[in-house]
Amino acid sequence: MAEPIAQPASAPQASGVSTPVRARIDRRSVPISERVIEFGLFLAGASGVLVTVLIVGTLVYEAVGYFREVPILDFLTGTSWGPQFVPASHGVLPLIAGTLVTTLVALLVAVPVGTIVALWLSEYAPTKLRESVKPVLELLSAVPTVVFGYFALLFVIPILQTMFGWVGYELGGFNMLGAGLVMGIMIVPYVASLSEDAMRAVPKSLREGAYAMGATKFQTCVQVVFPAALSGITAAYILAVSRALGETMIVVVAAGGQPNFTMDPLQQAQTLTAYIASVAKGDLPVGSIGYRAIFAVGLTLLVMTLFFNVGGHWLRQRYKEAY
Amino acid sequence: MSAAPVQSAGVVVGRAEEAARMVASRKRWDRFFMIGGAVLSFLCIAVLAVLVADLVRDAWPRLEWGFLTRDQSNDAEQAGIKTAILGTGLVMLVTAVTAIPLGIAAGIYLEEYAKKNWFTTIIEINIANLAGVPSIIWGLMALGLLVYGLKTGQSILTAGLTLGLLVLPIVIVATRESIRSIPQGIREASFACGASRLQTVRYHILPYSMSGVLTGCIIAMSRAIGETAPLVTIGALAYITSVPAVPFSEKAWPLEAVATRAVQVDAPIETGASGGVMQFRIELPDETPGAKKHAVVKATRDVTIPAGASAAQVGEAIEATPDLTARLDSTGLLRVENEQFGGIVLGKDTSGVAAALAMKQEGGRHGPLDWLSSSFTVLPIQVFDWVSRPQQNFQINAAAAGVVLVMVTLVMNGVAIFLRVRLRKRLQW
Numbered sequence: 001m002a003e004p005i006a007q008p009a010s011a012p013q014a015s016g017v018s019t020p021v022r023a024r025i026d027r028r029s030v031p032i033s034e035r036v037i038e039f040g041l042f043l044a045g046a047s048g049v050l051v052t053v054l055i056v057g058t059l060v061y062e063a064v065g066y067f068r069e070v071p072i073l074d075f076l077t078g079t080s081w082g083p084q085f086v087p088a089s090h091g092v093l094p095l096i097a098g099t100l101v102t103t104l105v106a107l108l109v110a111v112p113v114g115t116i117v118a119l120w121l122s123e124y125a126p127t128k129l130r131e132s133v134k135p136v137l138e139l140l141s142a143v144p145t146v147v148f149g150y151f152a153l154l155f156v157i158p159i160l161q162t163m164f165g166w167v168g169y170e171l172g173g174f175n176m177l178g179a180g181l182v183m184g185i186m187i188v189p190y191v192a193s194l195s196e197d198a199m200r201a202v203p204k205s206l207r208e209g210a211y212a213m214g215a216t217k218f219q220t221c222v223q224v225v226f227p228a229a230l231s232g233i234t235a236a237y238i239l240a241v242s243r244a245l246g247e248t249m250i251v252v253v254a255a256g257g258q259p260n261f262t263m264d265p266l267q268q269a270q271t272l273t274a275y276i277a278s279v280a281k282g283d284l285p286v287g288s289i290g291y292r293a294i295f296a297v298g299l300t301l302l303v304m305t306l307f308f309n310v311g312g313h314w315l316r317q318r319y320k321e322a323y
Numbered sequence: 324m325s326a327a328p329v330q331s332a333g334v335v336v337g338r339a340e341e342a343a344r345m346v347a348s349r350k351r352w353d354r355f356f357m358i359g360g361a362v363l364s365f366l367c368i369a370v371l372a373v374l375v376a377d378l379v380r381d382a383w384p385r386l387e388w389g390f391l392t393r394d395q396s397n398d399a400e401q402a403g404i405k406t407a408i409l410g411t412g413l414v415m416l417v418t419a420v421t422a423i424p425l426g427i428a429a430g431i432y433l434e435e436y437a438k439k440n441w442f443t444t445i446i447e448i449n450i451a452n453l454a455g456v457p458s459i460i461w462g463l464m465a466l467g468l469l470v471y472g473l474k475t476g477q478s479i480l481t482a483g484l485t486l487g488l489l490v491l492p493i494v495i496v497a498t499r500e501s502i503r504s505i506p507q508g509i510r511e512a513s514f515a516c517g518a519s520r521l522q523t524v525r526y527h528i529l530p531y532s533m534s535g536v537l538t539g540c541i542i543a544m545s546r547a548i549g550e551t552a553p554l555v556t557i558g559a560l561a562y563i564t565s566v567p568a569v570p571f572s573e574k575a576w577p578l579e580a581v582a583t584r585a586v587q588v589d590a591p592i593e594t595g596a597s598g599g600v601m602q603f604r605i606e607l608p609d610e611t612p613g614a615k616k617h618a619v620v621k622a623t624r625d626v627t628i629p630a631g632a633s634a635a636q637v638g639e640a641i642e643a644t645p646d647l648t649a650r651l652d653s654t655g656l657l658r659v660e661n662e663q664f665g666g667i668v669l670g671k672d673t674s675g676v677a678a679a680l681a682m683k684q685e686g687g688r689h690g691p692l693d694w695l696s697s698s699f700t701v702l703p704i705q706v707f708d709w710v711s712r713p714q715q716n717f718q719i720n721a722a723a724a725g726v727v728l729v730m731v732t733l734v735m736n737g738v739a740i741f742l743r744v745r746l747r748k749r750l751q752w
Contacts, residue, residue, distance in 0.1 A: 030519065030520075031519075034519055034520070034521045037521055038436060038520075038521070040428065041428050041429075041431055041432035041436055042432055042436065042437075044424075044425050044426075044428030044429040044432055045428070045429045045432035045433050045436075045437065045446055046442075046446060047425055047429060047491070048429065048446060048449050048450045048453055048491065048492070048495070049445060049446055049449050051453065051488050051491070052449050052452070052453060054464060054468055055456065055460060055461070055464045058463065058464045058467040058468050058472075059460070059463060059464070059467075061467070062467055113363055113367070116356075116359065116360050116363050117360065117363055117364045117367060119356075119360060120356075120357070120359075120360025120361060120363070120364055121360075121364065124356075124357050124360055124361070125360075125361070125364075131744075133364055133365075133368070135740045135744070136368050136371070137364070137367055137368065138736070138740070139371060139733060139736055139737070139740075140367060140368070140370065140371045142545060142546075142549075142732050142733060142735075142736040143371070143374065143549070143729055143732065143733075144548070144549025144550070144551065144703055144706075144728055144729070144732055145549065145551065145552075146549070146551040146703045146706045146707050146710075146725075146728075147374070147378065147549075147706065147725045147728060147729055148374075149707070149710065150378070150706065150710050150721055150722065150725055151374050151377065151378075153710065154377075154381065154710075154718060154722075155373075155374075155377050185367070185370055188367055189367070192367075216349045216350060216352070216353040217353050217356075217357075218349070218352050218353040218356045218357075219349060219353075221356070239455070242455050242457070245457065246456075246457020246458065246459065246460070247457075248457070248458065248459045248551070248552035248555075249551045249552055249703075249707065252552075252555075252707075253707065253710055253711065273457065273459045273552065276459050276462075276463065276556060277459060277462075277552055277555045277556060280462070280463070280466060280555070280556045280557075280558070286471050294463065295463060295467065298459070298460055298463040301457060301459070301460065302456070302457070302460055305455065305456070305457060306452075309452065309455055
C-alpha cells in the first residue's frame, strides 16, 4: 500500500487527551485517499449484513414460490414427505422428527459428557494437564464431518448392531442412534471448551467461600461453580443444539435415506439437512416444485436454528450473574 | 431430670457419626468424580485416536503414493485422488482470496473505525449469528444465487466463494480478538507521533495482531477444507476425470463431462477421424434394488454429432439415440435425459457446442482464469461419494481419502494451536 498521506501538513491531529477508546479527529483533515480506504473497510464490515440479506432473501424468495403451490398449513402438519413423487406429499413433519431425534441423541451424549469434562478440566485437572488436554480435545472438533460420517456408518453402527444382536434385536445398517451418538461425540469439544471458559471466569472468591464452609470440591463444582457459570454454559448448550440441528454429513451418510415419521432412534430416517443434501445435487430443474421444496426445507431449518438461538439468548439473560 | 443429658449426649454421638458418614460419602463422591471426569476426558481423546486408527486400518491397502497421483476411475483399485487434491487446492485458493482480505478488513473496521451506533450493533449481532447458520444453508444460498442467479455454474468459483463467505465470520472474529488484545497505549503513542489512523493500523495494529490473525486464517481454511455439505448442495461432482483448465494450455473439449447420480458421461472420446465429429458415451447403470446409485454399467449409448451442427441437429442426433431425449433447460444448458435415470447437463448451450467445436479445430487456448469456471471435485466430496457406494472396495478408497483429509486438517489445526500457545507465552504487554 502506498503512503501518499505521509506529509506532516496533512496528518490529522488527535485533539487533546484522547479518551481511552477513540481519538477525535477533524474529518476535513483526513486526506481523501485515507477516507477511500476507510470507506472500503466499512464496506468489508458491512459485507456480513449483505450476506445475511442474501441468504434470507434467496431462501424466502424460493420458499414463497413453493408456498404459493403448497398451503403452509399442509406443509407444517402433513406426516408424509415426498414432493418429487407422484402423487406428491408435502408434509415436513417426518423430516422435523428425524432432525429432532438425532439432535436429542446427540445432546444426550454431548451435554453430560461435555459438562463433566469441562468441570473436570476447570476444577480438578492440574494446570499442565489441562493445557495439553484441551487443545487435543479441540482437535477432535477439527475432524471433517464427512469423516465422522464414515466413522458412524462403518465403525459405530456395526458395533451397535452386534450389541443389539445380543438382546435379539436386529438393528438396521442405517439408524438415527448411531448417527446421533457420533454427532454427540463431535459436539463434546464445543460444549467442553466453551463451558470450561465460563467456569474459569467464575471468581476464585466464590470457590474459596464454599471451601471455607467445608464443602468438598465436588460440592463446590455442583453447587457453586456450575450455577455461577450457568449463563456461559447455556451458551455452550445452545451452540451444541444449533450444531446438531444443522449437521449434515453424518446423518446423510449414516442415518438413512428415506423420510420416516418416527420418534424411534433405532429406525432409519431422514433429517431436514439430509434431505437437502441428498436431493440438491445440482440436477433439479430450476423453478420446479422439487427445487423450491429444498428451499422451503432450508427455511424451516433456519427458523428452527434461529428459534433456539433466540431462546438461548433469553435464557442466558435470565441466568446472567454479574460479579 | 437425669435422663435428659444422657439422651442428648447420645444424640450428639449419633450426630457425630452421621456427620462422619456424610463427610465420608461426600469425599467418596469427590473422588468418584475426579476419577470419572479424568476417565471421560481421556475417553474423548481416545475416540479421536480410535477414529484415526480405524481409518488408517481400513485404508491400509490403498495407502501408497500412487493413490495420490492417479486419476479418477470406475475401478476402485485404479482410482486415485489427483483431481480431488487439485480441486481442493484451487477451491481453497478462491476461498482464501475471498475470506482473508475481506475478513481482516471487516475486523479492522469494527475494532478501529466503527462508531458506536445502531448500524455497528447490527453488524456485530449479524456476524455472531452468521457463525451459527448451518453450513448447508450456505449451500442453498449459493445454489439459488450463484449457480442459477448469477449463472456461475457448478464451478470452482462458486465453491470457493461459498466457502469463503462461510468462513468469513471465523476470520473476522479472530482478527477482532487479536486486535483487541493490543493495549490502547500503542495507538495513543502512534497518534502522538502524528500518525494518521490508517498509518497506525498499517504500521502498528496490523503487524502486532498478525500472528493472531494468521491463526484465525489457518483455522478458517481448515474448516473450509473439510466442509462438504454446501458443496454437495451446489452439485459438486465426484467423478471428474479431467484436471481444471490449466492457464494457456490448449483448450480441452468444451463439453463438460458431467456425471450425476445415475448417469455418467465420459468425456468425448475423440474428435473423430474426420476432424470434427463429436462423440460421447452415456453409460446407463443397471438398476438392481439395493444398488441404485453406482451399479454396474448395463448399456452404453454413443452419440455422434457432426461438426458445425446447429442446435436442432444436436437435438436430433440425441433424440435419434435409443432411450435418450434432449432439451434446453431454463438456464440454457443442454440436457440429455433418460426416462429411467434422469438427466445430465451436457454443455453450455447448443450453439456453444457448435461454436466450441469450431474452436477445437482452431486450437484455442485457455485464458489465465478459465479454471475458475471448471467443474471440480474436492477431497470431502470424494470421501462422501465413495462411502455411499455399496462396494467394499470403494469404502477402502473412502477411508484412504479420509486419511489424507484428516491429516491435512489435523496438521493445520496443530499448527494453529502451536502458534496460539507460543503467542500467549511471548506476547505480554
